[in-house]
Amino acid sequence: MSAPTTGPARTTGSGEVTPAVRAVDACKVYGAGDTAVTALDDVTLDLPAGRFTAIMGPSGSGKSTLMHCLAGLDTLTSGRVLIGDTDLAALSDRERTLLRRDRLGFVFQSFNLLPTLSAEENITLPCDLAGRRPDREWFQTVVDNLALGGRLSHRPSELSGGQQQRVAVGRALISRPDVVFADEPTGALDSKAGAELLRFLRSVVDDLGQTVVMVTHDPGAAAYADSVVFLVDGRVVEELEAPTRDRVLEVMGRLAS
């Protein structure tokens, strides 16, 4: 299987690889005055291209806020987010919408497929909305990896949860985004379907050169990633390379105590 010809691995003038996503001194405060909540507290983070990064942390530690701000779905109170070398704050609302459409993919816990469309139509929806024909070769590569067999003409209600989520990943990949963001993608799946989906995300990184960022509560899911970023109270407190389930559990235990 060939790696994408366009993609995230760019180099800076000095020859260093530009991270796919970067947060610099990122702060997010919800509300004001007595009720203000600091959800992100000075987060500086590089997410390398062509890698699978998991974001973990206790409930309320800022995982979803970080993901939404990195993906341009929400804005920071201060600091910067860069997608490649594009500063999100420098874009107009419309430019940010186009960047999200053209360069980012999203997978949500609840699949978010359109019930009246077939699996194939759901996958190609971003291209249809952008008025572009899907690249047939890339579509075939993605579909071969989805292992949906003869299910492309089926509607979401005729697919299992795991198949629906694979369709959602296909939809996130069809535009060859620089980064795929996945928010608890296995949360609604049983353990077997969850493991299949995680193997699929892993193969998307290994075989297609994609960059994947995933929020998860599950140490077993995080072990599929190349590295894990741990948040506590809106701060990055630890990063773990080549995680295993046991090492993730050990860090979680230490951070909780």
Ligand SMILES: Nc1ncnc2c1ncn2[C@@H]1O[C@H](COP(=O)(O)OP(=O)(O)OP(=O)(O)O)[C@@H](O)[C@H]1O
């Ligand atoms: N729209 C909002 N208005 C006010 N406070 C918010 C809002 N969204 C999130 N928060 C607060 O910001 C903090 C971080 O929330 P966030 O949802 O990012 O955490 P999380 O780590 O994703 O949590 P969980 O694992 O429970 O989904 C929490 O204290 C939360 O209550």
